[in-house]
Amino acid sequence: MRPTIHCHLVNDPFGDPGMYADIMFEGRALLFDIGDITALPPRKLLRVSHVFVSHAHMDHFAGFDHLLHLFLGRDKTLALFGPAGFIDRVGHKLHAYTWNVIRNYQGDLALAVTEVAEDGTLRRARFRSSQAFLRESMPDARMDGDLLASCGGLRVRCAVLDHATPCLGFAMEEPAHVNIWKNRLDAMGLAVGPWLRDLKRAVLDDLPAATPIGALRRSGDDTVAATLPLGALRGLAEVTAGQKIAYVVDVRYVPGNIGRIRQLALGADELFIECAFLQEDAEQAARKNHLTAWQAGRLARLSQVKRLVPFHFSTRYMDRGNVPGDEARTAFQETGGFRNQ
Ligand SMILES: [Zn+2]
Ligand SMILES: [Zn+2]
Incomplete structure (x- = not known):
């Protein structure tokens, strides 16, 4: 099955952290x-429909102006998500500028901003260029479990993590795909038709074998309705798990975070994770509320992810090449017991 999410880092591992997720077939992208x-060309930035900001330290949020500048004058809604206090921060950024002529612009740019409180409350507000970006309050919502947003066919989950300030970790998930074997359909004398949608849904929902499915049977050149139990049709379908990609930056290596990250990233195909410091500088990492590369690798291993993407290396290691990445991979691949750190 073709992967439908293609992710890459915005900058090299020593540059500002960021991940661009191209969603194939939907003509959209998500930005973390x-x-x-500025390394992303405008044509790629203009495909972005949702922006997820882990926290508002400058290296994670200073590009807001660049994005705003590019989108201004366009008829578009951009959804932005961030931790507690995020709506005010977006408001402050917007109100640093003068908007006396913005009403003359043709396109109405709307920023739909959501901030995640630690108790799962979602506070929401909207800022529209047609209203000179005055804050418009929207009703609060609640997270459904850890589900933050649905973007087309994708779901984005989040965890509120501790970086001495709330910092959001994210995981993007595609739904499972169901494919129907055409040759098996033919062999059973069944015809293609809209009923296959119901069959796919029933398979995905794992309904009981006795569940009746309204099918179409071939009869000469015609088709006739037939009701068959799901159990008899189950073999027509093949289920392929959707991709899962997790993104975790700027967190302390403490039990609360470890448990939440494991839950968020569990079984992910890829985990993009910060490796700010080397384990030899673990004390400094703890003081600055960051992970070491070894800790990042261990988190990836605990979360049973398939692939690790280390990034957000401190520039102090610039002359040491990919040493932080190597340290993370070593910890990720260690087969013996974990070091007790
Ligand atoms: Zn950072
Ligand atoms: Zn930070």
């Missing part, structure tokens, strides 16, 4: 963190 995003 907006520090320096």
Whole structure:
């Protein structure tokens, strides 16, 4: 099955952190963190429909102006998500500018901003260029479990993590795909038709074998309705798990975070994770509320992810090449017991 999410880092691992997720077949992209995003060409930025900001330290949020500048004058809604206090921060950024002529612009740019409180409350507000970006309050919502947003066919989950300030970790998930074997359909004398949608849904929902499915049977050149139990049709379908990609930056290596990250990233195909410091500088990492590369690798291993993407290396290691990445991979691949750190 073709992967439908293609993710890459916005900058090299020593640059500002950020991940661009191209959603194939939907003509859209999701952006995780907006520090320096000037490496992304405008045509890629203009595909972005949702922006997820882990926290508002400058290296994760300073690119807001660049994005705003590019989108201004366009008829478009951009959804932005961030931790507690995020709506005020977006409001402050917007109100640093003068908007006396913005009403003359043709396109109405709307920023739909959601902030996640630690208790799962979603506070929401909207800022529209047609209203000179005055804050418009929207009703609060609640997270459904850890589900933050649905973007087309994708779901984005989040965890509120501790970086001495709330910092959001994210996981993007595609739904499972169901494919129907055409040759098996033919062999059973069944015809293609809208009923296959119901069959796919029933398979995905794992309904009981006795569940009746309204099918179409071939009869000469015609088709006739037939009701068959799901159990008899189950073999027509093949289920392929959807992709899962997790993004975790700027967190302390403490039990609360470890448990939440594991839950968020469990079984992910890819985990993009910060490796700010080397384990030899673990004390400094703890003081600055960051992970070491070894801790990041261990988190990836605990979360049973398939692939690790280390990034957000401190520039102090710039002359040491990919040493932080190597340290993370070593911890990820260690087969013996974990070091007790
Ligand atoms: Zn950072
Ligand atoms: Zn930070």
